Amino acid sequence: MLLRWVHRQAADLGHLPSRKQGEPCKAAGGMDSQVSNGSGLQDERITNLLLFGFLQNCSNHNFHRELEVLGHELPVPAYLQEDLSDELQTDGNRSSRFLDDEGTNSESQEEIIQDIARQLAQIGDSMDHSIHPRLVNNLAMQFMNVNLSEEERREHLAATLEQVRQTYPKDMEKEKATLMLAMVLAKKVADHTPSLLRDVFRTTVNFINQNLLTYVRNLVRNEMD
Numbered sequence: 694m695l696l697r698w699v700h701r702q703a704a705d706l707g708h709l710p711s712r713k714q715g716e717p718c719k720a721a722g723g724m725d726s727q728v729s730n731g732s733g734l735q736d737e738r739i740t741n742l743l744l745f746g747f748l749q750n751c752s753n754h755n756f757h758r759e760l761e762v763l764g765h766e767l768p769v770p771a772y773l774q775e776d777l778s779d780e781l782q783t784d785g786n787r788s789s790r791f792l793d794d795e796g797t798n799s800e801s802q803e804e805i806i807q808d809i810a811r812q813l814a815q816i817g818d819s820m821d822h823s824i825h826p827r828l829v830n831n832l833a834m835q836f837m838n839v840n841l842s843e844e845e846r847r848e849h850l851a852a853t854l855e856q857v858r859q860t861y862p863k864d865m866e867k868e869k870a871t872l873m874l875a876m877v878l879a880k881k882v883a884d885h886t887p888s889l890l891r892d893v894f895r896t897t898v899n900f901i902n903q904n905l906l907t908y909v910r911n912l913v914r915n916e917m918d
Contacts (some may be wrong), residue, residue: 736906739913740898741767742803746810747876748894752818754880756887763891805916817877823860824874829881836882836889836896846896847903853878868908875900876897 745767748760835841835849857874858867879897883890901909 732808736902736910737898739802739806740901740906740909743810743813743909744876744879744894744898746807747814747817748880749813750811750814751821751861751880752814754884754892756883759883759887759890763894766891773868802913802917806913809912809916813873813876816873818881820873820877824857824877824881828856829878832878833882833885833889836892838888843896843899845891847900850875850878850896850900851904867909868905870902872905872908875905878895 745760745764748754748756750855832849832853836846841849854871854874857878858870859872861870875897879893882893
C-alpha cells in the first residue's frame with residue numbers, strides 16, 4: 694500500500710512525521726468493487742483529485758491564485774476550493790457541502806484520495822530540490838510552445854521523467870516513483886511559470902491515466918481495505 698511505502702520513504706529522508714497515535718484510518722468497507730469496476734468516481738476524476746490535492750498541499754509554491762481558479766473549473770469537492778479561498782482570504786469559513794451528489798461513499802473515497810495526496814505532497818517537498826532546474830526550465834519551455842499537440846507535451850513530460858528517474862534508487866518501484874515524480878514535475882513547472890498550471894495539470898492527468906491508471910485505482914482500493 695502506498696501510505697506504508699510513503700512512510701518508509703519518509704523515514705529514510707527524515708522528513709515525514711508518522712501518523713499520530715490513535716488517528717483513525719479512513720476506510721469504506723464495500724468500496725473495492727466500485728473502484729475496480731469504475732462504478733465509483735470516474736478515472737479522470739480520481740486523478741484530478743489526487744493531483745489537485747497534491748498541489749494544494751505542497752509547500753512554498755507560487756501558484757495559489759492559479760490553483761484556486763483551477764479548482765473552480767474542475768469537478769473537485771467544494772471543501773477543497775474553500776480551503777484555497779481560506780488560504781488567500783483567511784476568512785476562516787468552511788463549508789461541508791460537495792459539488793457532487795454521489796453520497797457518503799463518494800465522499801469517503803474523496804477523503805481517502807486526499808489523505809494519499811497529503812502524504813505524497815510531504816514526500817514531494819523533500820524531493821523538490823533534487824530535480825535539476827535545467828530540466829524544469831526545458832520542460833516549461835515546451836509547455837510554452839503553443840504549436841505542440843497534447844501528445845507531444847506528454848512525450849516531453851515522459852522524456853523528462855525518464856531523465857529524473859535515473860537519479861533515484863533502482864529499488865524504488867517504478868510505478869510509485871513515476872507517479873511521485875510526475876506530480877513533483879507538474880508542481881515545479883507551475884512554480885516556474887504559474888500561468889502554465891492549467892496546461893501542465895491537464896497533461897499530467899492524461900499521462901497518469903495513460904500510464905499509471907491501474908496503479909492509481911488499486912492504490913485507492915487498497916487504502917479502502
